[in-house]
Amino acid sequence: MCGIIGIASSKPVSINIINSLKKLEYRGYDSAGIATLKDQLINERKCSGRVDELEKILLKSPSDGNIGIGHVRWATHGIPNLINAHPHSSENVSVVHNGIIENSDELKKILEDKGSKFKSQTDTEVITLLITEALKNMEPLDAVFKTLKDLKGSFALGIIFKDFPDIIIGARRGSPLAVGYSSNENYLGSDSYALKSMTNKISYLDDGETCVLTKNSISFFDVKKNKINKKVHIVSDDENISDKGNYKNFMSKEIFEQPITAKKCVNEYIDSLKKDINILNFPIRPKELKKIVLVGCGTAYHSCLVAKYWFEELSSIEVEIDIASEFRYRKIKFDPKNLYIFVSQSGETADTAAALDICKKNKVKTCSVVNVIESTIARNSDWVLPIHAGPEIGVASTKAFLGQLIVLYILCLKISSVRGDINKSNYNKNIENLKKLPDAIKKTLTLETNIQLMAKEFLNARGSMFLGRGSSFPIALEGALKLKELSYLHAEGYPAGEMKHGPLALIEEGLPVIVIAPKDKYFEKTLSNMQEVIARGGKIFFITDNKKDSISENIRFGLRVPHLDNFLSSILLAVPLQMLAYHVALLKNCDIDKPRNLAKSVTVE
Numbered sequence: 001m002c003g004i005i006g007i008a009s010s011k012p013v014s015i016n017i018i019n020s021l022k023k024l025e026y027r028g029y030d031s032a033g034i035a036t037l038k039d040q041l042i043n044e045r046k047c048s049g050r051v052d053e054l055e056k057i058l059l060k061s062p063s064d065g066n067i068g069i070g071h072v073r074w075a076t077h078g079i080p081n082l083i084n085a086h087p088h089s090s091e092n093v094s095v096v097h098n099g100i101i102e103n104s105d106e107l108k109k110i111l112e113d114k115g116s117k118f119k120s121q122t123d124t125e126v127i128t129l130l131i132t133e134a135l136k137n138m139e140p141l142d143a144v145f146k147t148l149k150d151l152k153g154s155f156a157l158g159i160i161f162k163d164f165p166d167i168i169i170g171a172r173r174g175s176p177l178a179v180g181y182s183s184n185e186n187y188l189g190s191d192s193y194a195l196k197s198m199t200n201k202i203s204y205l206d207d208g209e210t211c212v213l214t215k216n217s218i219s220f221f222d223v224k225k226n227k228i229n230k231k232v233h234i235v236s237d238d239e240n241i242s243d244k245g246n247y248k249n250f251m252s253k254e255i256f257e258q259p260i261t262a263k264k265c266v267n268e269y270i271d272s273l274k275k276d277i278n279i280l281n282f283p284i285r286p287k288e289l290k291k292i293v294l295v296g297c298g299t300a301y302h303s304c305l306v307a308k309y310w311f312e313e314l315s316s317i318e319v320e321i322d323i324a325s326e327f328r329y330r331k332i333k334f335d336p337k338n339l340y341i342f343v344s345q346s347g348e349t350a351d352t353a354a355a356l357d358i359c360k361k362n363k364v365k366t367c368s369v370v371n372v373i374e375s376t377i378a379r380n381s382d383w384v385l386p387i388h389a390g391p392e393i394g395v396a397s398t399k400a401f402l403g404q405l406i407v408l409y410i411l412c413l414k415i416s417s418v419r420g421d422i423n424k425s426n427y428n429k430n431i432e433n434l435k436k437l438p439d440a441i442k443k444t445l446t447l448e449t450n451i452q453l454m455a456k457e458f459l460n461a462r463g464s465m466f467l468g469r470g471s472s473f474p475i476a477l478e479g480a481l482k483l484k485e486l487s488y489l490h491a492e493g494y495p496a497g498e499m500k501h502g503p504l505a506l507i508e509e510g511l512p513v514i515v516i517a518p519k520d521k522y523f524e525k526t527l528s529n530m531q532e533v534i535a536r537g538g539k540i541f542f543i544t545d546n547k548k549d550s551i552s553e554n555i556r557f558g559l560r561v562p563h564l565d566n567f568l569s570s571i572l573l574a575v576p577l578q579m580l581a582y583h584v585a586l587l588k589n590c591d592i593d594k595p596r597n598l599a600k601s602v603t604v605e
């Protein structure tokens with residue numbers, strides 16, 4: 001993961017580097033660092049904590065210079081500490097790196113045999129020392145190209161040179177890298193978001209490309225060092241990007257923004273006048289589609305799982321789903337009649353991007369359901385369906401999950417209707433219900449006070465289970481993921497009917513068990529599974545959209561969300577689970593927006 005930034009300017013750059021690093025913290029927050037060049041000296045400032053800490057260090061001990069690079073780390077090689085924090089510098093070169101150098105051990109050995117001394121346990125330091133070696137008899141660009149040839153793995157790099165104080169070199173293989181243009185100032189960054197406060201003119205490097213920045217120029221090179229031109233994109237302005245408003249943290253803001261997310265998304269895709277869904281330009285005509293393959297990671301994978309139930313219920317189409325890190329290594333029989341859909345909030349998740357690349361290599365049609373429309377996954381897919389959720393800053397995905405579900409549901413309705421799998425009256429009814437979704441989410445959010453009380457019951461728990469059947473099973477998985485990610489409490493999501501095949505052994509007196517039971521065809525079955533848990537001492541938290549009287553005495557806590565229809569209940573039932581995880585984490589004083597060991601965008605394998 002990690003975030004990198006570089007600025008070449010006619011004025012001091014450290015403040016702008018710090019500001020950009022704050023925006024990049026979603027990529028990692030194990031350590032932060034900056035290196036600037038002044039009077040032919042590389043000046044490093046680093047800390048083992050967050051960017052705020054680095055800013056304090058810089059206030060006490062400023063680091064001037066009109067050219068510089070910065071980094072936020074998500075540790076891969078070497079523990080998160082000061083020594084392993086980037087940049088990694090020799091006397092002549094300083095490097096920031098996002099990605100993994102797979103042959104770093106081998107390269108380290110070669111360098112050590114030649115007398116190089118390593119200070120850190122990182123893979124990055126081999127890059128610094130290889131470039132330092134090469135610079136003994138080469139110009140910077142040649143030295144970088146020579147080094148790149150030796151590296152295996154994925155990376156985005158930013159490099160400055162003591163003896164060439166006007167240039168920053170950037171290189172991309174696998175990990176994303178953008179450059180930004182301004183007057184008397186140019187930028188390098190892991191994404192356009194980090195550069196947005198400084199410029200909206202962006203170019204994206206493709207795999208194998210390298211760039212050289214000065215304050216007045218940017219040159220691009222392909223893998224063979226031929227000069228190339230790159231398209232300049234004008235990126236959109238996002239409102240309220242980094243403003244928490246009156247909320248304690250981004251996650252609570254994002255949870256409470258969900259009625260707006262739903263409204264925006266529904267308005268974008270539903271043509272109210274025509275009473276139709278305005279999804280056009282299908283890369284394969286819906287009637288000719290053989291199979292839909294949905295791929296994602298984490299929460300995005302859970303939205304694929306929910307969508308599978310919807311497609312199976314509403315359409316005649318076959319659906320397959322997979323976790324991107326599995327998909328990319330499977331021996332898949334690709335079929336040009338299939339549509340391969342990649343779901344990703346960030347659009348930068350390495351496994352999902354790699355799975356998409358494999359599809360492209362196999363010449364099949366791809367679609368992405370993304371939040372960040374300038375992202376790698378969006379740019380690389382044949383067809384993009386944006387979720388319109390706006391920037392999601394909290395590491396735990398909430399409003400983006402909601403947006404993914406809405407877009408996948410809308411796509412499912414459209415495909416089912418074009419194929420003639422649902423009749424016009426049902427299609428219209430489903431669209432009308434969708435329009436009621438924002439208000440139903442608003443009502444669901446009023447459950448917060450009850451959820452706060454419920455959260456207290458998890459404080460002394462040793463673990464927890466989330467159970468559901470049908471499309472409530474992936475919602476159970478998502479509830480469990482949210483709870484473990486935010487509160488560090490062990491949580492497992494299970495199909496309720498599967499409990500007796502093993503997990504029932506985990507039930508002991510007082511274990512919190514969250515039962516997700518909308519009034520659908522599974523309702524009675526889920527109630528029976530719940531009784532099996534009650535009989536063994538499990539403490540039940542029951543979440544339904546059924547009438548109040550279905551919340552019986554044996555239940556410790558009951559919550560009821562509004563009922564729209566059996567499809568939209570999945571979306572509504574996810575909301576109390578987000579709030580539950582949030583409040584348990586808050587009571588446990590966990591870092592809500594930046595849970596330990598995680599990052600918002602997972603750009604390593």
Ligand code: M6R
Binds near residue numbers: 297346395398
């Ligand atoms: O950006 P993506 O949607 O591709 O990210 C996928 C997962 O890393 C992400 O959903 C992760 O599971 C969330 N932190 C969960 O809240």
